[in-house]
Amino acid sequence: MFKVTRSGDQRIDVDFTGKLDSEAMRVALDELIQAAEGIEHGKMFYRVGSFEWPTLGAVGVELKRIPQLLRLIRQFDRVAVVADQQWLRTASEVEGALIPGLTIKAFDSIHEAQAEAWLQQ
Secondary structure, three states: OEEEEEOOOOEEEEEEEEOOOHHHHHHHHHHHHHHOOOOOOEEEEEEEEEEOOOOHHHHHHHHHOHHHHHHHHOOEEEEEEEEOOHHHHHHHHHHHHHOOOOEEEEEOHHHHHHHHHHHHO
């Protein structure tokens, strides 16, 4: 499941759990891009439940849309990632360190309130 919700003028909430195949990835990216339309200096709250690697087809869909995804990422200044898996939290923060102008901070699910507070700073 991949659910995107626009929460105000400058914020998107994303809830993800499970596994994405190529069609689900296509739909998810379309929803994300549409929800982000018009956002500048935005914030994203990203909750990751049980994570399964996407299918190879889903990865292919994502790779084909890298130019769109790079434009999308530039619309955001902060991303709070809430995930129970330590490796996902670490990978998220490494990704944030590699993307100029974007700060990603990861939190365990028991610290979701702290993630929300950090995002609002």
